[in-house]
Amino acid sequence: MLHAIGSKKELTELEYYAHVADILENELVQELKNYRHHISTNRFQHCVNVSYYNYLICRFFRLDATSAARAGLLHDLYYYDTKDYRRDYRRSGCIRSHNAHHPHVALCNACELFSVNAIEEDIITKHMWPLTKSRPQYKEGYVIVIVDKYCAALEVIVPKMRMAMRKLRRKKKAAA
């Protein structure tokens, strides 16, 4: 089963899947499941979430939905714990912040595994804008800027809401 947060659709049965199957099925991309991301999800699921909504929005606006979907899956393709990087950054004070660093690591990793076009490269490297200096060069790059933050917010809020609902249900049952 493969779902994006906030959607019940089985992604492997959609047209979307044909555009990204080679990336999703890659062993090294699958390894992202071992990295925690945004507190309560893993990096693979976050990339799926961003990729799917990137695809839907870009398709709706008749932009390059395929590049948007592929770059969405690759935008956080890095293999270290974000917390560890931030701790080392604070200690040393002389290396790039995580916001500036990880998009370039993700692009290097993506280029080793897949062929990456100019739009995808721009989407991956600028996805942290405006927290980083360079603006996206393509419209698809502005889509991921919004989608990435939207998904991050959902990934934090949805599990908390589910937990609160479960508690409420338990309380109601106990009171009945």
Ligand SMILES: [Fe+2]
């Ligand atoms: Fe990122």
Ligand SMILES: [Fe+2]
């Ligand atoms: Fe992200």
